[in-house]
Amino acid sequence: MMARKLPAKDVVIIGLGWTGSILAYELASAGLDVIAIERGPWRDTATDFPPSYSPDELRYAIRLDLFLRPEQDTLTIRNNLSQTALPIRHFVSFLPGNGVGGAGVHWNGQTWRFLPTDFRLRSHLEQRYGKAALPEDMTIQDWPVSYDELEPYYDRFEKLCGTSGKAGNLRGEKQPGGNPFEGWRSSEYPTPPLKQTLGPTLFAEAARKLGHSPFPQPASNLSEAYTNPLGLRIGQCTYCGFCERFGCGNYSKSSPQVCVLPALMRLPNFSAQTECEVTRINLDSAGKRATGVTYVDTSGEEWEQPANIVLVCAYALFNVRMLLLSGIGKPYDGQSGQGVVGRNYAYQTTSSVGVILKDKILNPFIATGAHGMMIDDYNGDNFDHSGLGFVGGGYMGAGQTNARPIQTRPVPRGTPKWGTQWKKATAETYQRGFSLSTHGSSYSYRDCYLDLDPTYKDRFGRPLMRMTFDFHENELKMSAYLTDRLAEIARAMDPVEITANPRKGPYNVNIYQTTHNTGGTVMGADPATSVVNRFCQSWDVHNVFVPGGASVFPQNHGYNPTNTVGALAYWTADAIRQRYLKNPGPLA
Amino acid sequence: MRRTLIALALSVSFTGAATSEGTQSFDRIERGRYLAILGDCTGCHTKPGGAPFAGGLTLATPFGNLIAPNITPDQDTGIGHWTTEEFVSAVRDGRGHNGTRLYPAMPYPAYTKMSDDDVLALRSYFLTIAPVHNPVVANQLPFPFNIRLSMLFWNAVNFSPGRFQPDSQKSPQWNRGAYIVQGPGHCVTCHTPKNLLGGDKSDAALRGAVLQGWFAPNITGNERIGIARWSNDDLVRYLRSGANRWTLASGPMAEAVSHSTSQMSDEDLAALAAYLKDNGSGGPVSAPAAPDRNAMQAGAAIYKDNCAACHRDSGMGDEALFPRLAGSPLVQSEDPSSLVRVVLQGSRAVSTASAPTAPAMPPFDWRLDDSQVSAVLTYIRNNWGNVAAPVERDAVKNGRASLSSFP
Numbered sequence: 001m002m003a004r005k006l007p008a009k010d011v012v013i014i015g016l017g018w019t020g021s022i023l024a025y026e027l028a029s030a031g032l033d034v035i036a037i038e039r040g041p042w043r044d045t046a047t048d049f050p051p052s053y054s055p056d057e058l059r060y061a062i063r064l065d066l067f068l069r070p071e072q073d074t075l076t077i078r079n080n081l082s083q084t085a086l087p088i089r090h091f092v093s094f095l096p097g098n099g100v101g102g103a104g105v106h107w108n109g110q111t112w113r114f115l116p117t118d119f120r121l122r123s124h125l126e127q128r129y130g131k132a133a134l135p136e137d138m139t140i141q142d143w144p145v146s147y148d149e150l151e152p153y154y155d156r157f158e159k160l161c162g163t164s165g166k167a168g169n170l171r172g173e174k175q176p177g178g179n180p181f182e183g184w185r186s187s188e189y190p191t192p193p194l195k196q197t198l199g200p201t202l203f204a205e206a207a208r209k210l211g212h213s214p215f216p217q218p219a220s221n222l223s224e225a226y227t228n229p230l231g232l233r234i235g236q237c238t239y240c241g242f243c244e245r246f247g248c249g250n251y252s253k254s255s256p257q258v259c260v261l262p263a264l265m266r267l268p269n270f271s272a273q274t275e276c277e278v279t280r281i282n283l284d285s286a287g288k289r290a291t292g293v294t295y296v297d298t299s300g301e302e303w304e305q306p307a308n309i310v311l312v313c314a315y316a317l318f319n320v321r322m323l324l325l326s327g328i329g330k331p332y333d334g335q336s337g338q339g340v341v342g343r344n345y346a347y348q349t350t351s352s353v354g355v356i357l358k359d360k361i362l363n364p365f366i367a368t369g370a371h372g373m374m375i376d377d378y379n380g381d382n383f384d385h386s387g388l389g390f391v392g393g394g395y396m397g398a399g400q401t402n403a404r405p406i407q408t409r410p411v412p413r414g415t416p417k418w419g420t421q422w423k424k425a426t427a428e429t430y431q432r433g434f435s436l437s438t439h440g441s442s443y444s445y446r447d448c449y450l451d452l453d454p455t456y457k458d459r460f461g462r463p464l465m466r467m468t469f470d471f472h473e474n475e476l477k478m479s480a481y482l483t484d485r486l487a488e489i490a491r492a493m494d495p496v497e498i499t500a501n502p503r504k505g506p507y508n509v510n511i512y513q514t515t516h517n518t519g520g521t522v523m524g525a526d527p528a529t530s531v532v533n534r535f536c537q538s539w540d541v542h543n544v545f546v547p548g549g550a551s552v553f554p555q556n557h558g559y560n561p562t563n564t565v566g567a568l569a570y571w572t573a574d575a576i577r578q579r580y581l582k583n584p585g586p587l588a
Numbered sequence: 589m590r591r592t593l594i595a596l597a598l599s600v601s602f603t604g605a606a607t608s609e610g611t612q613s614f615d616r617i618e619r620g621r622y623l624a625i626l627g628d629c630t631g632c633h634t635k636p637g638g639a640p641f642a643g644g645l646t647l648a649t650p651f652g653n654l655i656a657p658n659i660t661p662d663q664d665t666g667i668g669h670w671t672t673e674e675f676v677s678a679v680r681d682g683r684g685h686n687g688t689r690l691y692p693a694m695p696y697p698a699y700t701k702m703s704d705d706d707v708l709a710l711r712s713y714f715l716t717i718a719p720v721h722n723p724v725v726a727n728q729l730p731f732p733f734n735i736r737l738s739m740l741f742w743n744a745v746n747f748s749p750g751r752f753q754p755d756s757q758k759s760p761q762w763n764r765g766a767y768i769v770q771g772p773g774h775c776v777t778c779h780t781p782k783n784l785l786g787g788d789k790s791d792a793a794l795r796g797a798v799l800q801g802w803f804a805p806n807i808t809g810n811e812r813i814g815i816a817r818w819s820n821d822d823l824v825r826y827l828r829s830g831a832n833r834w835t836l837a838s839g840p841m842a843e844a845v846s847h848s849t850s851q852m853s854d855e856d857l858a859a860l861a862a863y864l865k866d867n868g869s870g871g872p873v874s875a876p877a878a879p880d881r882n883a884m885q886a887g888a889a890i891y892k893d894n895c896a897a898c899h900r901d902s903g904m905g906d907e908a909l910f911p912r913l914a915g916s917p918l919v920q921s922e923d924p925s926s927l928v929r930v931v932l933q934g935s936r937a938v939s940t941a942s943a944p945t946a947p948a949m950p951p952f953d954w955r956l957d958d959s960q961v962s963a964v965l966t967y968i969r970n971n972w973g974n975v976a977a978p979v980e981r982d983a984v985k986n987g988r989a990s991l992s993s994f995p
Contacts, residue, residue: 050950051897225906233909233945238897250898263944
């Protein structure tokens, strides 16, 4: 059956999450006729995660109600090129979202900027430590944009979200109480920091005692009600502790639903098509211009949506696959190191230190996705790496994202895994136990990449994507070093017991770590080592953009990606509005 | 030079057209367009997603259903064949083409206050609407209400025709507000209690009335259940954006805000506020009975579990997001229909250009039984200094039953 052809639009957007909704709003308000095609369902606060049932740990955190189901789509995984990849049949290590709002629905709200040096990572490290300091197979590269260029766009995304925090550097002036290591900010956070609970407060005291500089984590769970530049209202967070894996029931966690969609849906030249999966981007006969997309609806019927501009706004992993399946850009070959699409896949190197305190009542259920006290002393190149044998780093500290009853069972070492003793230990420890964590960088390597699987196919008969990934020595050393530093602070908290869990290889897809999958369609200044240019525009097909999904990160840094994703979305929107529409063609 | 000539030619032809058809001058049509907004004509005469004013929206009245007719100038199915006199008479006297009697779902008992100029401007505007062929059988009422002649009797009892009479003691702004409220804005149509025949109880103007399963609240200056504690700015803000520090518009008022008040001029909104804030307290209100202690205790616990996440322990809510319950006139209103309905069915606030969020409350009908709803409503009506009659279990039961008739 031939796909039925629909009337043409100016812009078709694949995926309606953060980047899709931001681009849709920016382009539709510029007068373009925009349609977004979303694989998952429509999701709205009051109808899909109302406070009357959203805090349901079994439904959302265990059975993963809001997430992509492997039968919809999955990928295969192996640690290295010598192995045969097998399909993920149950997402654990990372949890791709599904539906309108995407990961913006189920995130914690941790809203970090990358460091200025992160954007010129390779040249900075080579300059400071010499070329030989970097492993031969490490493929990190400079970003094609600078921190200074992105700063106004970080600012815009934070104002969209109403992010709560304390600036540490206002236009170059250090600010007491903020992060002294952060890049300059043009303005203070839109709302003041969330109130801290006891655990983070105790961590901050101990960190300060050891000479570190703790500060409140920037949070998009708001400390007070706020109206964003689109006129949309965000409420005050209630510290219910159901952020990550959940939709926010009372409009206080920033998400596309709260921060963009009500204004977007008022625009008559925008429409959204949900529960429709784009199967490929269509190209003209020369393969130089996209003509639109083909998608399949829930009844299996195929539709062709012609458009002048195609925006690839799905989750990072699926952006990569969309380009591979559409034949846009040269696929990366892990054997030869040739090609670009799928190259420089990276992840996040996380670790933790479990702490059990003496006579404290932490009330850990008073929680938000992103309050907490952190230190940035060991992130990026904020500390001297000479002689350490690794590069990179991460922030670390004490958050308190939740203490939900099914998954929060802190017990002393040696406690049986079940039975009376376990129950007794849980009851005794619940109020005194919590976890500190590190959030480390994951640099890119020649043998960490994404390509199409030679064997396994999805429900439409398309090859699944294959992930080849393992932690490298550099990251494991980094994690060990950071975890040691964190354990020192933990010991200064006068604990009964601490348990340090540095990240260990090999990468295990069956242990939850984080949903920060990056790279694969990386942005760069050189078409030989990047898929999109500095305006997130495909080098090969100029009317295809990947506007800021984490798939454009050349490597992953020691922070959560969302703020950079949002900033790049605005950056790309401006490039399209101010440059591309005037003169459609390659922008770089 | 050439461009100037064309511009000159265009302006000449425009003036020519305007003089030859004085009733169709731009200014007059534009005034008519604005009057159609004041009168919220589209609220009934445009079906959601349908062509403007082509009719088709079903109005559920206590007497049966009426379908709003096609009022585009289509010759066969609209009002294209009506004379100007027939149009004026339909709007102000409830008598349409060839004298056919209209039902007072068409708010002619309010529109009768409209001036000649305004009705004629409205006529001019409606002549410019794109004609749409859409036959509508307006009268779906059961016997005996389907006999239009019965309106002869109804009018004799309930209808006092006559233009608006300004009060020379009051300011022009106040009089403008009074004119809109009583005339084109037809606020009285929903907010004034009705007698058994559905006529206005004119001695109780604006004291609140039930329609379509909602209670249109008391908008007199009553301290507890009226708008005495709202400032003029609160009123303007509410009418323009649908949200203020007290509440958010939902239910039928959401439509009125969306189609009508949010598009009114700043001057008219200020005039509405000036009049409503200086319109008396609506007369005495009976003292409510004290609530049952057990219900209050149960209500407090239910509130904490189900409501406090948004409306807060303090009952203060969050401006333009979650309505304030403490001190809220609607929460304390004599008739709890809207409260019962909102708790059972949930409710979405209106989205306007200045307050686009349209936050919504989820339904609790699946989660709270009748006595729980009655307890929590009794609690919010009698906590934080609020005083109102308890909500009986039967009121919730009836409210639940009525959800099917007014979905």
